[in-house]
Amino acid sequence: MQLLVSDSNVPIDIEHGNLTDIMFCMDIVFIVPDVLFDKELKSRHAHLLDLGLKIKSLSDKAVDRAIEFADKYRQPSELDLFALSLAVEEKCPLLTGDKNLRKAADLEGIQVHGTI
Secondary structure (H helix, E strand, O other): OEEEEEOOHHHHHHHHOOOHHHHOOOOEEEEEEHHHHHHHHHHHHOOHHHHOOEEEOOOHHHHHHHHHHHHHOOOOOHHHHHHHHHHHHHOOOEEOOOHHHHHHHHHOOOOEEOOO
């Protein structure tokens, strides 16, 4: 089963497009960093956990890496950089439509996919 780290916008966009059931029927595990879930998804999209979205806590090393990314890349949000750091930690692709996050991921050698 493939693992994909997602930024917060992808599950929200998928839900708005009424594609949530399809997203979680695929042979893919979608994960988000715990801090991203708590700040961006928990209040309105917590039900995505029941559908299959997974939350992952970042290691201390991954948190440090996200802080380094914030110094290195000014455009992606801090929460998006936590997603990038998790993708590095998990050695898996990142799912995002954010052009600045995509650029940072490319520079870090992380495979990036969009939603469409």
